[in-house]
Every structure is written in structure tokens, then in C-alpha cells.
């Protein structure tokens with residue numbers, strides 16, 4: 633016998649799920665110390681999302697599904713993003729990616745085979761880099777999407793991030809966004825060394841990257857094996873025309889001297905995306921940085937603009953993730969870096 637839930641039961645369930653997600657967000661984004669695997673977080677998030685889709689009038693004003701997860705710590709100066717730094721919706725399985733492709737076609741009232749820019753989903757921390765007259769003047773974390781942390785001094789220690797852009801097509805003001813992550817060989821060496829010295833190892837590369845970027849002493853950040861790959865533009869002054877394809881913009885960013893992930897590729901349609909996903913999944917364990925899936929973006933900026941955004945994510949992109957890895961790094965009697 634199936635029992636249907638009444639409004640008050642649904643509200644109670646929504647509150648309980650939201651409370652759990654608020655707690656997990658705090659542990660993950662503020663403490664850099666998650667207590668559940670990402671797969672568990674994603675499961676609870678989707679349970680709440682499903683309840684909300686079935687009962688849109690009951691969505692809580694502060695529901696974690698309606699906003700970007702992090703927050704800016706007040707030990708850093710705060711930076712208000714001129715263009716919000718959003719999250720991404722995600723697809724866990726092939727039918728969900730196919731549904732995404734259909735959704736965007738339905739919205740555009742079309743039946744086209746889109747060109748997609750396929751990128752590895754780098755498992756680090758989103759960072760915004762603001763260049764004025766070609767000089768790096770500010771670096772910030774995503775924070776809650778609207779306000780991030782000023783981490784300029786720390787970011788300046790990352791060797792692959794240029795302090796000055798090169799070339800003659802650099803806009804007077806340009807914000808490049810991308811992911812700061814830990815190189816895996818450096819992460820392993822750091823932890824081996826930490827254990828040998830009796831000091832604290834890092835829980836995992838993502839937490840290690842987040843902790844390294846949020847040091848109050850940038851000399852410590854300078855010792856960490858951090859890398860950076862650019863994946864988009866934020867604010868751009870309009871005296872220089874930018875290409876009208878996402879991938880061409882990435883190539884332009886690369887010409888200015890910023891690193892681009894070598895695995896990024898443009899493909900045609902759903903078949904092309906499924907091929908990229910399978911290839912990169914096979915390659916995953918050979919890469920020197922951690923990835924937890926792919927990010928698939930409509931390549932044409934005009935179509936991106938037509939599709940626009942929902943509260944916390946663009947409609948023209950999706951994180952098509954790899955199957956969940958349930959395990960958490962658990963080392964008994966070891967205290968970790970935070």
C-alpha cells in the first residue's frame with residue numbers, strides 16, 4: 633500500500649534534507665573538512681531537488697538547491713564579483729545528459745545538433761583573476777557566487793599564472809576564470825613527506841588546494857604544488873572584440889599566456905559528447921590532476937546568451953560526472969591539514 637505524504641510531512645522532510653546539506657556545505661566549504669563522501673552529498677541534494685520539483689510551492693527560501701554552496705571567510709578581504717560565479721547542474725548518467733540536450737533544444741524550439749566544448753571537470757577551486765592593463769591586480773575565490781575572498785597574494789605564488797598578460801589583443805579590463813588544483817605527483821610527495829616528518833597530511837587534492845589557497849601566509853602557499861587551467865571569461869571591457877565561440881575564447885586566453893587544459897575538445901552532438909566522456913574516463917588515472925567528470929558547454933556564445941541562467945547555474949552547460957566513488961580518505965589516528 634502506498635501512503636501519500638501530506639504538506640506538513642513534505643515540509644518536514646524538506647527541512648531535514650536542507651539542514652543536512654547546510655551542515656555538509658559548512659564542513660566542505662568553510663572548514664575544508666567534509667564528513668561524508670561527495671556521492672552522499674549529491675544523493676541528499678537530488679532527493680531535496682526531486683521533492684522541490686514535485687512541490688514547487690513549498691521550496692524553502694534558503695534551500696541549498698537555489699544558491700551556490702560556498703561562502704567567503706571573513707579572515708580575508710571580501711570581493712564582490714561583477715559577474716556572479718555560478719555552480720553547474722549535473723548529470724550522473726547518459727540519459728540525464730540526453731535529457732539536458734533535449735531541454736535546451738526544447739527551450740530554443742529547435743532540433744539541432746549542437747557543437748559542444750567538452751572539458752575535464754577539474755577537482756580544485758574556482759578562482760577569478762582580474763587583469764587591468766594586462767597586470768594581475770586581483771584574485772578571488774567563488775565564495776557564495778556573489779562575494780568571494782581576496783586571495784591575490786597567494787595566487788601570485790602560483791608559477792603558471794602570469795602576473796602580466798602578453799599579446800596585443802588584451803582588453804584594458806579582463807577577468808579570467810579557472811580552476812586552481814594540486815598536481816597529483818606533488819600532492820603524493822607532500823603527504824609522504826608530511827607523514828615522514830610527523831606533520832599533517834592533506835585529506836585529498838581538492839581540500840589540499842582549498843587549504844593552500846586560504847593560507848594567511850603566502851610563503852606557505854608558495855611551497856604547495858598548485859596548478860591552474862583557465863575555463864572561462866568573466867567581465868571584459870568592450871574595446872576588444874572577443875570571439876563568438878567558447879573554445880575560440882579559451883584559445884585567446886591561452887595566447888595571453890594563461891594555461892589551458894590540453895584535454896579540452898570541441899565535438900558535435902550527443903554522440904560526440906559520449907565519445908569524449910568515454911575517452912577521458914579511460915585516461916583519468918593517467919592524468920596528473922584529479923577530475924570527477926566532464927563539463928559540457930554549448931560552444932556558440934549566441935546560443936549561450938539565448939539560453940541564459942537559472943538561480944545557481946547556466947542553462948547552456950552541465951557537469952556530466954563520473955560514477956560515484958563512495959570512499960572517503962580515512963586514515964585512523966592521523967590529523968589532517970585544514
Ligand code: NAD
Pocket residue numbers: 656657659660661666667668669670671673674700701718719720722751752753754755756757758759774811863927951
Ligand atoms: P560543482 O563542483 O558541481 O560545479 C561547479 C564547479 O566546477 C565550478 O565552480 C568550478 O570550480 C568547477 N569546474 C571544474 N572544471 C570546470 C570547467 N572546465 N568549467 C567550469 N567549471 C569547472 O559545483 P559546486 O557547487 O562547486 O560543488 C558542488 C559539489 O561539491 C557537489 O556536487 C559535491 O560533489 C561537492 N560537495 C561535497 C560536500 C561534502 O560534504 N562531501 C559538500 C558540498 C559540496
